[in-house]
Amino acid sequence: MIDAEAAAPIVTRQSERKVILASSLGTVFEWYDFYLYGLLATVISAQFFSGVNETTGFIFALAAFAAGFAVRPFGAVVFGRIGDLVGRKNTFLVTMGLMGASTFLVGLLPSYASIGVAAPILLVVLRLVQGLALGGEYGGAATYVAEHAPEGKRGLFTSFIQTTATLGLFAALGVVIVIRSAMGEAAFADWGWRIPFLISIVLLGISLWIRLQLEESPVFRQMKAEGTTSKAPLTEAFGRWVNLKWVLVALFGAVAGQAVVWYTGQFYALFFLEKTLKVDGAAANILIAIALALGTPFFILFGWLSDKVGRKPIILTGCALAALTYFPVFQMLTAAANPALAEAQARAPVVVFAHPETCSFQFDPIGRTSFDRTGCDIAKSALARAGIPYANEDGPYDGRALxxxxxxxxxxxxxxxxxxxxxxxxxxxxxxxKADPAAIDKPLVVAILFYLVLLVTMVYGPIAALLVELFPSRIRYTAMSLPYHIGNGWFGGFLPTTAFAMVAATGNIYYGLWYPVIVAVITLVVGLLFLPETFRRSIHQ
Structure with a gap:
């Protein structure tokens, strides 16, 4: 047990601001790097996956986006262990350097047209490096800030770290919007998309300089002085049931639901606008950016509120609202963003009648399937290319489709x-x-997107404080990082890919929403039954 009085941070308002600002700015930079790819998935699909059909190329682009998330838990294990052994500060300096270098190199990569299949392979490698780096970044920043926070203010302090993901996305959106608008769609799609990646090298230099001014966290310094740091944080965190059970509870009772709500409210909503509803890419970016700007202060609000009423009720309420409202909300989004599509769906629905055995899954991983073997394949391939939602009904019609x-x-x-x-x-x-820009009900679209972001702030604002408080100091970096990055890296990171594959398989543009709804319900049930309330716990243990 650490002496709470000795380990408690001696803070002034100036030092509080410095800790929060330095930790937050560095994490904003890392999220900026990581999310640039997601924002430019449609452009990257054309640049690096042009050897396959359009639907498959987009799913592949999303899969490469998800690859960065797939390795985040491994980054959490590697860098979490280092953070518990040698310190919080030096670890997240390393992760930042890795993230910045790999992002810069994405901007230099040759396209598929230049070097063929080597292009997407190199892209995926750089995404994997980004994922490893981010896996070590978040736990370090959250732990560092929480261990500086006064008692009773951890929710508020760590909520600033929670804003960084959205601020990073917002910064990336801003850069993309400015460059896209300045040079036009054609030039941006050809080569201008590289600029946001390349300028990240400047942000890297600034962020590294700021973080070098920080000192190690007081809790870690105290453990080091007393010789109580963990010698084997991986074994302690995951090899002992007393700690492992809380890793599992944190994952399924909090983080998994938080993750799918986060990625549905910010990334899936953007992809849905651009790819499904055919809203112009620049316009979709601007609408999302406005919603993010309006919603970001609520991270702080819900972090502060969690210091008063607890972490658990706020997070689980956000999951419950998401599960109850996603389907009607996305239907409203269709009507507001592309009313002609919504009216056509209602007035003249498209139905493919064919025997199920004659229908292939509309996904071609190697670019060699023409989807013209059967009438069903021909029909679904044409509808997928046109972006037309459809329903399926059994009907052999003498082997033909109708x-x-x-x-x-x-x-x-x-x-x-x-x-x-x-x-x-x-x-x-x-x-x-495509969506008629003049027909888009922009205030209503922003209001819908703001609601989705508001749910994000409810589940995400208090999560860092909750995770920090669940685990003892000696294994905190390792133990909290793994459930966070499995939840956000796997449950959340694979959401766009999984959801769009579900849509491609069924033709139903809302079918992919079943994924976040089911995960949110699982988190709600597990959280209600097993997740403890932590907001009054001491973290000096």
Whole structure:
């Protein structure tokens, strides 16, 4: 047990601000780096995955985005162990350097057209390095700030770290919007997308300089002085049931739900606007940016509130609201952002009638499947390329498929015939090739996106304080980092890829929402039954 009085930080308002500012700015930079890729998934799909069909290329681009999340738990284990052995400060200096270097190199990568399959391979390698670095960053920053915070203010102090993910996304959005607007879509898609990655080297230098001014956390200094640091933090954290059980409770009773709400409210909403609802990329970025700007202060509010009423009720309420409202909210988003598509879906739904055995899953990992073997494949491939939602119904029709657009039936005889018949049928039914900018109800879209971000702030604002308080000081960096990054790296990071694959498989543009809804419900149940309230615990132990 650490002497709480000796380990308690001696803070002034100036030192409080310095700790929060330095830790937060560095973490903002890392999130900026990490999320640039997500914002530019559509452009990167064209640059690095042009050897496959468009639907597969986009899913591959999302999969490469998810690859960075896949390795985050490994980064948490590696750097968490180092942080508990040698200190919080030096560890997150290393992670920042790795993140900055790999982001800069993404901006220099040749495209698929230049070097073929080596391009996406190199891209994925750099994403993996980013994921490893981020896996070590968050736990260090959250632990460092919490161990400087006065008793009763950990929720407030660590909520500033919680804003960094959104601020990093907001910064990335701002840079992308400015560059995109200044040079135009064509030049941006050709080479301008590289600029946001390249300028990150400047941010890296500034952030490293700021963090070098910090001292080690008082809790870690006290443990070091007393010789009570862990000699084997991995074994202590995950090899002993007394600690491992809280890792599992933290994962399934808090972080998994927090993660899917976070990625649905910020990334999936952006992808849904741009890819499914066909809103212009720059316009979608601006709408999301406005919602983020309005929502970001609520991270602080809910962090502060969690110091008063507890972490658990706020996080679980956010999960419950997400599970109850996602389907109607995304339907409202469709009607507000692309009313012509919503009206066409209601007035003239598209149905593919075919025997299930004749239908392939519309995903081509090697770019060699033409999807023209059967009438069902021809129909679904054409509808996927056009971005048209559809339903599936069993109907053998003597081995042929038939597509119904409203009241018009189109038999699928061959690819050329079907393509020639489908386009005018969709136009007659009112299906738009893209969202009409003049028809977008921008205030309503922003209000919907703000609601989604508000749910994010509820689940994310108190989570760092909760995780810090669950684990003892000697293994805190390691123990809290793993459930956080499994939750956010796997449950959250794979959400866009999984959800869009579910949409591609079914043709239902809302089907992918089942993924976050189910995970949020699991977290709600596990959290209610097993998650303890921690906001009055001492962290000097």
């Amino acid at each position: 597509v119904r657009v409203g009241d018009e039936d189109i038999p699928v005889i061959d690819k050329a015939q079907f393509g020639a018949a489908l386009t005018p049928a969709l136009a007659a039914a009112g299906y738009p090739p």
